[in-house]
Amino acid sequence: MKEFDDKNRQAGSGESTDRWNKILKENPFLVPAGYFDELETITRFRAKDIRLTHQNYPVPEGYFETLEDRILAQTQERKSRMTIRPAIQPATRPWFQPTWARWAAAACLLLIAGLFLTDRLRTDAESFNLSGISDQELINYLQVFSGTQDVIMLSEYANDVETVELRSDISSISSDEIESYLEFAW
């Protein structure tokens, strides 16, 4: 190549034109050892695979010739069904269609509602029954049928109630009434 020859002369390397061109034209790229043998094998296998994909899955004779007609016939049949019977057989699904998921959801809802109601009724019933029993009766009952801690707690609570009731009673009594009471009591 003339241009590179000029370049070579300018550089003053002294190498001949042919040699310089030969160096530049030499292929500097490498390939892995045995690459082209492998390439031939791989490419042939890949090409065969393509052919085998058609051969391995045979279809009945004339399948593709009739395929288009059969698909079109089916789509036409479907179209006619949809246009003739829209009022008789609506395309929408029925409102109630029992499925496993629906049954499971219903069962869960019933269970939750049942647990809630049972708890609520039991609480109301207990509070209703206990309201008619005096504190002293409860203490007596617990002394017989329950642990010590319950009795102590209930006693404390009962004392609090008595104190509150006593205070409210005292506040409603005038100081004259208290003085006259004390005169007669002491």
Added chain:
Amino acid sequence: MDDALILEKFADPSQRDEAFTLLLRKYQQKIYWHIRRMVIDHADADDLVQDVFIKVWKNLDKFREDSRLYTWIYRIATNECITFLNKKKQKQHVSLDDDSSAYLTDTLKDSAYFDGNRAQEKLQKALLTLPDKQRLVFNMKYFEDLKYDEISEILGTTVGGLKASYHIAVKKIEQYFKQED
């Protein structure tokens, strides 16, 4: 093996495999190097050369003998290269204004299968300053020793256009060498 004989064998289903093997043996190295000089990386070239011959296998029965077999194969390979390089450019977000092949410089640096001396490395770097199509013309003319009419048949460009393209490529390479010295 003459191309006409390969095509004749390929037309006979019983000799198709043999014809394809002959075709592979005749062209696989030339096509590989044609691709490799363009994409630089061996793994990319390996993928592409296989794709090219699979396309040849799938379409050889449709090959019309109004062109030469080897120019037809070269054209498939060239199209695969250009498509691949355009995709690579997009992946690397190379600006559309940058028409050089500089995006391949790292591929050249990182390539484990490059063993050029200083001058060869310099020439490769100079080539990467060219647009892909100019580089293609230069490679085919300078390294692959193809004639202008053959390149014209492969690229579908006029011989005059190819000569101009090659001339510009050479000038750019010279310029690169001067700048680097």
